[in-house]
Structure formats: C-alpha cells, structure tokens
Amino acid sequence: MRENKEGSKTFKRKYAKGRDYFISFMILLCLFVIPVSAFAEAAKIPSIQSVNLELRSAVLVEPVTGQVLLSINADQAYAPASMTKMMTGYIIADKVKKGAISWNDVVTVKENASQTIGSRAYLALGETHTVQELFTVMLVHSANDAAVALAEYVSGSEQQFVTEMNEEAKRLGMEKSYYINVSGLDRTDMPLPFRPQEQGENVMSAMDVATLVKSIFQDHPEMLEVTSMPSYQFRATDREPFVNTNWMLESNKDSQYKKYAYEGLDGLKTGFTDSAGYCFASTAERDGMRLISVVMGTKSMSKRFTETKKVLDYGFDHFELKQVVAAKSTPKGMEMVLVKSGTKTEVPVLTEQAVSFLVPKGSDASQLSYQTNFVPQELTAPFAAGAKAGTITYTYQIEGKDMIQEKTVNMVAADEVEKAGWVRLLFRSIWEVVSGLF
Template identity: 35%
Template sequence: MAVKKTICLLFAAITLLFPFTVFASEGTAGEEEISASVEAAEVSANASLSIDATAAILVDSTTGRVLYEKNADSPRAIASITKVMTLILVMEALEKNAISLDDKVTASEHAYSMGGSQIWLEPGEVMTVDELLKAVCVASANDAAVALAEFVSGSEDEFVAEMNRKAAELGMVNTTFKNSNGLDEEGHMSTARDVSLMSREILKHELVRNYITIWIDELRGGETQLTNTNKMLRSYNGITGIKTGTTSKAGVCVTASAVRDNMELIAVVLGSSDSKSRFAAATAMLNYGFSNYELAEIKIDGTLFTPVRVKCGETQSCEYAVDMPSHFVVDKGQADKLSYEVVIEPTLEAPVTAGQTVGAVKVFCDGSEMGSYDVTASCDIRKIDFGIGWSLLFDALTNM
C-alpha cells in the first residue's frame, strides 16, 4: 500500500503543474491510424467480411436480428466490456430512484485496491454517482466500477450476484460474472452473442447515452482528465457507443453501436490482435450492415384486434395488446416484402389473467419468419361462480 501511496503522491505533484489524462490499459491507436483503418474497412454490398477477431457478431439493436457472426457462442474473457452489465444495474437503480446522480459515494479500500485502468481513487475519497459514471464510461476505471457496485448493492459480491441474475433474465446462457469490472478472473466468461444481448439492453436506457458518447471530460476540478477509450467516437459516422476492453486473457475487444437512417446496429469484437484491428473489425461489420440492410416499417391493421369473447366470465370480452417493434431490419430492396400474420384465440374461458398469452403476431420478409410476438390479455376477468352470479344479478336489477 505504501508503494501505491507513493505513486499517487507523485501523480498528485505532477498534476499541480500539468493536468493528466487517464487512459484505460488498452491499445491506444492514434486517430490517424484509426481513420486509416476505417477507410480500409469500407465494405461494399457484395463483399465478404474478414474479421481480425477470435469471435464477433453484428446485430440489429431493436430486434436482435443477427446480420453476421463468427464463433459467437464461444465462451471467453471479455475484459472491461463486463462494465456494460455494471452500467445496466446502475441505470436500473437510478430509474427506480434507489440512487441519484448527485448521491455521494465514498471509496472503499476494496475499490482502491483495483489495478488496471483507474482514476486512482483514495480510500475515503468522495465522488458523486455522476462523476463515477463518467470514470467508468470514458476512462473504463476499474476502481470507479467497484465503487458504484458497492454503493448500489452494499458489496461487490452481492452486486455480482445481481449481474448474474440479470444475465440469466436477458438470456445470456453462456455468461458468468465474477467481478464488476472485467479484470481477469477464473470463470469470468461470456460470448459475443451474450455481449450483444447486454449491449442491446444498455442502449434502452437513454441516460447512459449521455455518458458513453463523451469524448473528453474531467474530474477533481480539472486535475484528472478523461479521454474515451473508444476511438471510434472520433472516426465513425453515426457512432453511439458503447465499450472497449483489454486484458491478457480477453485480448483486445470492443462492442460498438452506430445509427444511420434511424437503423442502429451493434458490432461486437472479442479477442482482436491489437487496438487498431478491433476498431477496423467493428468498422467493417458496421459498414457491412449499413451497406446491405435497411429499416422497414410495418403497419398492423388495428381492425384485426377486436376484443376477445370470454366465456363464463364476469365480463364477456377482453381487450388485448401486443408489444412489438414498428420497424424491422431487412435486406436492402426488400422493404415491400415485409408482411405479418395475426393469430388470436377467438374465445377465452374465464378466469383470464392480465398478461396471459392469447395469440401472436408473426412477421415475415419474403416468406421467411422475422419474429413472433405474443398478444396478451390486458385485464383480469374472474370466472362466474354462484356468489358472483347473484351479485351481478342484484346489480342489474337495482339499476333497472
């Protein structure tokens, strides 16, 4: 601890003269190199993809349609991309008003002990949730991630348990988290496909977009300068995030999102050879997606959704609803081939529970199914028994 304390004092002395920039311990290809990679990675509509990565996947952020994949279900370390799940739980806590951006967080000895990318938190140092989010999203700070985890759940262990519960909820079947920041640890694993699932989830939280798109910021009154580890923020048209990561086990990784013409895609790159290559790989996949696919709107005929008749219920009909996207990603030139089929049970038998599945809407493109979405009951309807029957009869007679 004395050695680390000495290092921190040296940094503090330096910052009196020169504010310093915090970088993640990742490859830091310069902007000129990144721009050159972007140009080299342009992909035409007919070109095949060649990705410098152990595993990769390209998906539509709204529906999750897979547009390209390579070893997408192969478990491996994912480094600081782990922090995407950390951010999901912090965003949920904020939305539930369990915490606020202005809340003050006191750094623990445990948070202080983290290695790798960090903002050099001191035990007892106080920062707001807002400041720690900047540290995590911009500088990929491991100590800040742990501080947030402890603040949300009381301990990092309990927070990690929540991370794994959330992963299961999202269908991340090949993922196990062991910590909140992604430092190499035995059994800490995920896959490109699972990373795409949590990347889609984090983008549903609009607040996080204010952080993952920051290029440069500062903490401690300007003493600590933050520069984003995602260099695509400066080089890719339409980039919207998300997170980089690098460790000895994981290699060089990134999950990157971008939007063009209202279509948002997510490219996940795991185990690339160096920083320049990971951004080139993500760029190639995104370019491929934007070159080959387009967003198509589907309009459902509302007259198909008439109330369902209910037998033996205290009311004789039930309204219902369907939660589905209004747009789908299709091959370019096939927007007019988008169609749908509505299948709803003509009659229900009481009791009926709100949320109960009563049918489905299936979406097709040129005959191939794009997705199936449950139609669910919007109300609870009790089954008529002797007591309810007499009560209804009495109400009817008294209102005559």
C-alpha cells in the same frame, strides 16, 4: 425541286418515327429493366466470410427485430475485459431508478478501490466523489477503481455486488456469462486480499454482450448518453479531462481520432486484457436503423475499431429496416370479427401497431412476400373502439437466408359497439334458428 422537298419530308417523317421508337424503348428500359436489375442487386447479400474479419468472435444484431445479421463464434464464452463494466453500470443505473441510491450520493473510496490497477481514475483511500461522477468516469474512461468503489458503496463489498451481477445475467437470459469482479480484470490482477475464493474468471459470449446492450437501450438509455461523451473532467484539479477509450464516436470526426470516427456511432464500451485481447461493444444508428456490434479478441487497439467498422458496414450496406404494415391498417381477408350480444353482429378490425422487418437494402416493401396468421376472438358487447379482437402474426424470411422474422401484433376493434336490447337479441335468435332450418 419538288422531288427534293418531298424527299426531305419523307426523311423527316422517318427520322421522327425512329426517334419516337427510340424514346419509347428507353422509357421501357428505365421502367422495367433498370428497376429489376437494381432490385436484384439490392437483394444480393454477400457472405459473412467475404467480410474477412480477424478476431476471436463477433456478432451484429438489429435490436427492433432481434435479427442476427452476422455471427462468428457468437455463443462461445470468452474473457470480456472491461465490457464487464456495462453490467456494473446497468445495475447501478437500476438501483438509482428504483430509488435505492441517488446520483448525488457521496461515495468514500475504500482500500480495494484504491489498490485496483489497470485503467483507472487514480482514486486515493478516503477520497470522495458522487455516484454520478464515479459512474461517468467508469464508462467514459473505463476506470476500474471507480467500478469497485461504486460496488462497495452499493452492496458493502465487491463480491456481494458480483452476486447481483450473476443473478442479473440469468434474468436477462445471458446463459454464457459469469463474473468474478466488477471491472473485467483477470483474477491475478485483482488486489490479493479481495480476490474471490471460488475459481474461474469473467466470461461473456458476444451474443450475451449484445443482449446486455439491448437491455441497456430498453431500461437505462441514460447509459448511452454517458458513453457518447468524448471526454470527462473528473476532478476540477485534473490537468486534463479523461478521454473516452472509444475512438469511433462520431463526435471524434474533428479530433485526433478522426480516422476512426464512424457516422452514427454513439457508444458503448471497449475492453482489453492479455487474456481477452482487444474487445469492443458498439452501437450506431443510420436512417432510422440502429445496429449493435460486438467484436472480441482482436490483436491490437486499432484493430478492434477497424474490425468493428467492417461489421457495421456489412449491416448498413446490405440491410434496412422497412415498415411492411402500417398501424391502424386492415389486412386483406381479415376485415371483420364476430360480435356477441351487440347492436352489430360484427365489427371491423385494425392492426394496433405497425410491423417492420429487416430487408435487403433497396427492397420494395410492397413486393415483399410474407405470411400471416390471424387468430380472431369473439367480442362481447358492450366494448369501446380499441378493444382487443385477436392477434395477427407476420412471418418473413429473406430469400437465401436462415433468419426468420416474426412479429405478432394485436388486432383491435375499429368502432365501439353497444349491447343490444333483449327484444333485438330474441328476434336475432329466432332468425338464426329459422335460417338454420332452411
């Protein structure tokens, strides 16, 4: 009986010891093997070819870093169709912002607008609407006639407004863009008396469209609010509101277009002509990261949305925007800068802004490898805390990708420093001479 008890105790001790070994092994597996494999999986980004896009050109841009995540013929100029109206709207919004016109100004429809075909608000000669009303129906329903009416009100004629559009495109760096009208119609579809004499058609590259969208965010975010409207009641007498041509709006998740609704998508502009095919410039935001997608030359109305989903999914599934340096932090080895004529000879410095990079989704920011280049400048007292003390440039490249991200921020003084008295400066000069001798 005693032997049985001793044997049982021995078995229990061995069992407990084996159990402890197993638990320890599993803990190590969770702490080491799983995170490493997870990180490796997170850092693996598929090729653009794997997206299997069916279109003429496309681009995907993250606007904060300016990184291009996907590019297919993105610098080639093609007919943009009604994506043209984003430039028309940009200029209208700019003139309102500068006080040249008001949203409440009343516009009288002229002959050119009343004869404009295609997608339209059915404006009649002599009909009147406010700038705000025409602006909204132009962007929500892609009304060609509303775009023409606005242009003629602002500049006297459509062609004079087009001159401003081409000038603005140059200013924004849109090198592959050229406009002959404000609507995006082909030349042969414009009312004959109002066609431009010079040859050519509207053209834009996908990259230029993305540049324009980024400028809209920065300069006229109110345009995004308009393009996010699922419908718009243009006239009180209209039997039904005009429906937004953008089926991918997140707000469509409970509508007839729910199969196309995309999480976080809140704009911007569709387009179609026979020469352009079906196009779509869109933007969506998830988890604090916004992406700009442009697809051009798809083969059907629904295809422009399914291809856009592929493009946006590629970005949101494989990338994220991560802060790698906090604002008011001190980079290692760059803690101080020299001070001239101050009560102190040096002062601690901090980054003025945070630094964020686009990284493979799931990456550990603390493990990212990036380069720094600190260019200090000597400060002369007196100065307040926050005085510029140089610049620091952070450079990061995703392993295996060509994209190089670079961000330069100011380094600023952490403390104020007062000017030293002449006695202190005299003794400091003497000490510097003496210490230099020895």
